[in-house]
Amino acid sequence: MSTQFFSIGQLAKQAGCKVETVHYYEKTGLMPEPPRTPGGHRSYTLPYVKRLNFIRRSRELGFGIEQIHELLRFIDEPDHYCGEIKAMAMQQAREVQQKINDLQRLQEGLNQMVAQCKGQGYSMDDCPIIEALYKE
Amino acid sequence: MSTQFFSIGQLAKQAGCKVETVHYYEKTGLMPEPPRTPGGHRSYTLPYVKRLNFIRRSRELGFGIEQIHELLRFIDEPDHYCGEIKAMAMQQAREVQQKINDLQRLQEGLNQMVAQCKGQGYSMDDCPIIEALYKE
DNA sequence: CTTGAAGCTGTAGTTACTATAGGTTCTATA
DNA sequence: TATAGAACCTATAGTAACTACAGCTTCAAG
Structure with missing residues (x-):
């Protein structure tokens, strides 16, 4: 019943990309910084999974990082x-x-x-x- | 009657690229180092012009730098x-x-x-x- | 409790250029 | 011939979208 958590490895794998790519998306602001375990490892929840999949699908459609930023803004902000x-x-x-x-x-x-x-x-x-x- | 010389600017212009691109091709070995003027400026002759045009046309056809290296090897070496x-x-x-x-x-x-x-x-x-x- | 996989940060490399900085040389005109 | 300004020189850093280390720490299984 409690929330499920994912390691960065699991997150990357299910989205079909590498761990380093997720790091990169975090650095460039596409992925928000997730909570961490006491030891400092990233700990993701379902909304993060969906967001990464959105980014990956958009990349497959040829959208650039900047365009995906815009698309995500549409999603993140309610008034669009x-x-x-x-x-x-x-x-x-x-x-x-x-x-x-x-x-x-x-x-x-x-x-x-x-x-x-x-x-x-x-x-x-x-x-x-x-x-x-x-x-x- | 004597050989005609071209500055790097003229060379680049007639090939439809920038001077910096020619520098880059020289650094990567696609273009050989040309003779210089006493002051150190590059001084090109007709074979250089043809070679740069070859490179540019090949790039337009989608060949990568490494492939063009290969193509030029075919041209430079007689036994192909x-x-x-x-x-x-x-x-x-x-x-x-x-x-x-x-x-x-x-x-x-x-x-x-x-x-x-x-x-x-x-x-x-x-x-x-x-x-x-x-x-x- | 140990060991090996997975994760961490930070930096450098990839492709094919482009752009800048800070200096030198060339060329056309006065 | 003097000089102004265009063109040239080298070297370095930046671009897109990652990928690949290096050197260390943490996690999970046995």
Whole structure:
């Protein structure tokens, strides 16, 4: 019936990250400092677990530490509305799309080079890839 | 008729990077140390220009510094064949594709969240995005 | 009660640059 | 030729988001 406590190792493991990462999140203010055991070890409760999972899921979605700070502010402070979060998610989606587009152009460049290069038989002087990258 | 020389500023400018980037490439061994003027300023010739352009184009294609080291080794040493370069380009294409796939999954996650969130009217407690990220 | 795992703090390393400080050299104009 | 200011020099520190030590302390199991 009493509150359950977690060591930093258990916390990290269930969130799928390393202990050092939790330290790092504490240093940067994403995770609040938890209570300690008499010996000085960190002792976490369920809200900490949820918070760390939130941070990790947000990181997986490509949010940066600063953006997660903002998201957490929305959660920590009561006077916000869902629309603000939605706007951030949409902005993030736009940025991700931009990255996808960049990578796809890059991919086309690579594929073209590979396609033009018949491989094996050619010496460096004839290589179309070198040609494309090195010669003016 | 004599060889043309370029200052580091000119070199950087035509390659579309900063002077500090050229310094950095020199420190990491991508660019060889050029001759100097009597006063100690770097003085580049055409082969340096081509080499820097090669590095920059490779970076744009997503190659890391270490990979570019390898590519340059292929160019600098005579006993290599085009096939080795082609293999690296193909490997790079695979890695880029992997990144694209990751980002597209991420994008789907964001879009789903945004779609489910009707926005404006909802308080934080009802926000499906918070729901998805925060609640266990 | 002991031993080994886990935790503690603090610092340095990673990638590919970017930015600054404090000084020197080059170049264009007067 | 004198000089102002742009460009250059080296060296160091900062960026993002961790990761990896080193050297010590505490915890949990047997």
